[in-house]
Amino acid sequence: MSDQYSLFGKELNGVNIYIGGLQGVQGENSKERVSEASKMLNGLSPIRIVLEACLSFSEAINAVSVLVVPSD
Numbered sequence: 001m002s003d004q005y006s007l008f009g010k011e012l013n014g015v016n017i018y019i020g021g022l023q024g025v026q027g028e029n030s031k032e033r034v035s036e037a038s039k040m041l042n043g044l045s046p047i048r049i050v051l052e053a054c055l056s057f058s059e060a061i062n063a064v065s066v067l068v069v070p071s072d
Contacts, residue, residue, distance in 0.1 A: 020069035
């Protein structure tokens with residue numbers, strides 16, 4: 001995954017979380033590495049785990065919104 005991301009900003013109506021720049025594994029054996037990681041994570045992709053962690057974080061800080069920008 002890429003290490004480029006935007007996590008959150010404070011606006012007048014509360015904390016809003018913006019997520020962008022998540023990318024899959026690149027390079028040699030990338031498909032095999034993602035497949036192995038997904039098996040270890042009970043079928044969830046590594047990116048999905050990162051998103052779930054961000055959603056849990058947003059609930060913990062009472063964020064008012066979460067916006068995920070697709071990479072496509």
